[in-house]
Amino acid sequence: MTMKYWLMKTEPTTYSIEDLENESNQTTCWEGVRNYQARNLLRDDIQEGDRVLFYHSACKEPAVVGTAVVSRPGYPDSHAFDKRSKYYDAKSDPENPRWYMVDVKLEQKFDAPVTLASLREKASLKEMVLLQKGSRLSVQPVKKKEFDIVLKMAK
DNA sequence: GCCAACGTTGGC
Protein backbone atom coordinates (compact mmCIF):
# COMPACT_ATOMS: atom_id res chain seq x y z
CA MET A 1 0.00 0.00 0.00
CA THR A 2 1.52 3.27 -1.08
CA MET A 3 1.54 6.21 1.22
CA LYS A 4 -1.35 8.66 1.03
CA TYR A 5 -1.73 12.29 1.91
CA TRP A 6 -4.44 14.09 3.83
CA LEU A 7 -5.40 17.43 5.29
CA MET A 8 -7.06 17.66 8.68
CA LYS A 9 -8.76 20.78 9.95
CA THR A 10 -8.94 21.92 13.52
CA GLU A 11 -9.98 25.12 15.18
CA PRO A 12 -6.93 26.23 17.15
CA THR A 13 -9.14 27.43 20.00
CA THR A 14 -10.28 23.82 20.34
CA TYR A 15 -7.04 22.03 19.51
CA SER A 16 -3.93 23.62 18.01
CA ILE A 17 -0.61 22.36 16.73
CA GLU A 18 0.90 23.69 19.95
CA ASP A 19 -1.42 21.36 21.83
CA LEU A 20 -0.13 18.47 19.73
CA GLU A 21 3.43 19.59 20.37
CA ASN A 22 2.78 19.38 24.10
CA GLU A 23 1.24 15.90 24.09
CA SER A 24 3.26 13.05 25.47
CA ASN A 25 4.98 11.47 22.48
CA GLN A 26 3.48 14.40 20.48
CA THR A 27 0.63 12.06 19.59
CA THR A 28 -3.14 12.41 19.88
CA CYS A 29 -6.31 10.70 18.77
CA TRP A 30 -8.28 12.67 16.19
CA GLU A 31 -11.69 12.37 17.83
CA GLY A 32 -14.94 14.16 17.21
CA VAL A 33 -15.30 13.92 13.45
CA ARG A 34 -19.07 13.74 12.90
CA ASN A 35 -19.44 13.80 9.15
CA TYR A 36 -20.02 10.62 7.17
CA GLN A 37 -17.73 11.40 4.28
CA ALA A 38 -14.85 12.19 6.62
CA ARG A 39 -15.77 9.16 8.75
CA ASN A 40 -15.44 6.90 5.74
CA LEU A 41 -11.94 8.22 5.08
CA LEU A 42 -10.95 7.69 8.71
CA ARG A 43 -12.42 4.20 8.80
CA ASP A 44 -11.50 2.86 5.37
CA ASP A 45 -8.78 4.82 3.66
CA ILE A 46 -6.29 6.34 6.06
CA GLN A 47 -3.34 4.05 6.77
CA GLU A 48 -0.52 4.02 9.25
CA GLY A 49 2.36 6.10 7.91
CA ASP A 50 0.18 8.39 5.82
CA ARG A 51 1.17 12.05 5.95
CA VAL A 52 -1.11 14.84 7.13
CA LEU A 53 -1.24 18.58 6.59
CA PHE A 54 -2.30 20.12 9.90
CA TYR A 55 -4.68 23.00 9.20
CA HIS A 56 -5.99 25.73 11.50
CA SER A 57 -9.52 26.80 10.50
CA ALA A 58 -12.06 29.34 11.74
CA CYS A 59 -9.40 31.65 13.09
CA LYS A 60 -7.70 34.95 12.31
CA GLU A 61 -5.31 33.51 9.78
CA PRO A 62 -6.42 30.15 8.40
CA ALA A 63 -3.29 28.20 7.45
CA VAL A 64 -1.45 24.92 7.20
CA VAL A 65 0.72 25.10 10.29
CA GLY A 66 2.64 21.84 10.12
CA THR A 67 2.62 18.16 9.26
CA ALA A 68 1.81 14.96 11.09
CA VAL A 69 2.00 11.22 10.49
CA VAL A 70 -0.78 8.71 11.05
CA SER A 71 0.46 6.47 13.87
CA ARG A 72 -2.71 4.37 14.19
CA PRO A 73 -5.30 3.76 11.47
CA GLY A 74 -9.06 3.96 11.93
CA TYR A 75 -10.64 2.62 15.12
CA PRO A 76 -13.95 3.41 16.85
CA ASP A 77 -14.24 6.88 18.40
CA SER A 78 -14.93 5.98 22.03
CA HIS A 79 -15.91 9.58 22.83
CA ALA A 80 -19.20 8.84 21.08
CA PHE A 81 -19.98 6.33 23.88
CA ASP A 82 -19.15 8.73 26.70
CA LYS A 83 -22.18 10.66 27.93
CA ARG A 84 -20.00 13.34 29.46
CA SER A 85 -18.14 14.00 26.24
CA LYS A 86 -19.22 16.78 23.95
CA TYR A 87 -18.81 14.25 21.17
CA TYR A 88 -21.34 11.85 22.71
CA ASP A 89 -23.75 10.32 20.22
CA ALA A 90 -26.53 8.06 21.51
CA LYS A 91 -26.82 6.48 18.09
CA SER A 92 -23.32 5.06 18.24
CA ASP A 93 -22.64 2.03 20.40
CA PRO A 94 -19.57 -0.16 20.89
CA GLU A 95 -21.23 -3.10 19.14
CA ASN A 96 -21.88 -1.02 16.07
CA PRO A 97 -19.74 2.11 16.17
CA ARG A 98 -20.88 4.96 13.99
CA TRP A 99 -17.80 7.19 14.29
CA TYR A 100 -14.11 6.52 13.85
CA MET A 101 -10.82 8.24 14.59
CA VAL A 102 -7.11 7.79 13.92
CA ASP A 103 -4.01 8.69 15.90
CA VAL A 104 -1.62 11.29 14.56
CA LYS A 105 1.90 12.18 15.63
CA LEU A 106 3.50 15.56 15.06
CA GLU A 107 6.10 15.50 12.34
CA GLN A 108 6.98 19.14 11.88
CA LYS A 109 5.63 22.48 13.02
CA PHE A 110 6.30 25.05 10.33
CA ASP A 111 8.41 28.07 11.27
CA ALA A 112 5.93 30.16 9.31
CA PRO A 113 2.35 29.04 8.61
CA VAL A 114 1.38 28.54 4.97
CA THR A 115 -1.70 30.73 4.86
CA LEU A 116 -4.92 30.01 3.01
CA ALA A 117 -4.36 33.25 1.09
CA SER A 118 -0.95 32.09 -0.12
CA LEU A 119 -2.37 28.71 -1.13
CA ARG A 120 -4.99 30.47 -3.24
CA GLU A 121 -2.27 32.34 -5.09
CA LYS A 122 -0.74 29.13 -6.43
CA ALA A 123 -2.10 28.11 -9.82
CA SER A 124 -0.68 24.63 -9.24
CA LEU A 125 -2.98 24.19 -6.21
CA LYS A 126 -6.18 25.15 -8.00
CA GLU A 127 -7.62 21.66 -7.67
CA MET A 128 -6.82 21.23 -3.99
CA VAL A 129 -9.98 20.14 -2.16
CA LEU A 130 -9.44 22.80 0.51
CA LEU A 131 -9.66 25.56 -2.07
CA GLN A 132 -12.87 24.44 -3.74
CA LYS A 133 -15.91 26.61 -3.24
CA GLY A 134 -18.01 25.48 -0.32
CA SER A 135 -15.49 22.84 0.71
CA ARG A 136 -15.86 22.05 4.39
CA LEU A 137 -14.70 18.47 4.78
CA SER A 138 -12.60 18.36 7.94
CA VAL A 139 -10.64 15.34 6.72
CA GLN A 140 -9.81 15.49 3.06
CA PRO A 141 -7.48 13.88 0.51
CA VAL A 142 -4.44 15.75 -0.77
CA LYS A 143 -2.40 14.82 -3.83
CA LYS A 144 1.28 14.07 -3.36
CA LYS A 145 2.10 16.92 -5.70
CA GLU A 146 0.01 19.29 -3.61
CA PHE A 147 1.54 18.06 -0.39
CA ASP A 148 5.03 18.65 -1.76
CA ILE A 149 4.17 22.16 -2.95
CA VAL A 150 2.85 23.11 0.49
CA LEU A 151 6.01 21.74 2.11
CA LYS A 152 8.12 23.79 -0.25
CA MET A 153 6.10 26.91 0.59
CA ALA A 154 6.85 26.39 4.27
CA LYS A 155 10.57 26.81 3.73
C1' DG B 1 -21.05 39.09 13.44
C1' DC B 2 -22.59 38.03 8.72
C1' DC B 3 -23.83 34.85 5.52
C1' DA B 4 -23.10 31.36 1.73
C1' DA B 5 -22.65 26.63 1.26
C1' DC B 6 -23.42 22.35 2.83
C1' DG B 7 -25.33 18.33 5.67
C1' DT B 8 -29.04 16.39 8.40
C1' DT B 9 -33.64 15.81 9.99
C1' DG B 10 -38.28 14.77 9.71
C1' DG B 11 -43.06 15.60 7.95
C1' DC B 12 -45.66 14.32 4.24
Next chain:
DNA sequence: GCCAACGTTGGC
Protein backbone atom coordinates in the same frame (compact mmCIF):
# COMPACT_ATOMS: atom_id res chain seq x y z
C1' DG C 1 -38.34 9.82 -1.86
C1' DC C 2 -38.96 14.85 -1.81
C1' DC C 3 -37.84 18.98 0.14
C1' DA C 4 -38.36 22.73 3.66
C1' DA C 5 -36.44 23.87 7.88
C1' DC C 6 -32.80 23.86 10.65
C1' DG C 7 -27.94 23.49 12.29
C1' DT C 8 -23.01 23.82 11.27
C1' DT C 9 -18.81 25.26 9.00
C1' DG C 10 -15.63 28.59 8.12
C1' DG C 11 -13.95 32.59 5.34
C1' DC C 12 -14.32 37.29 5.49
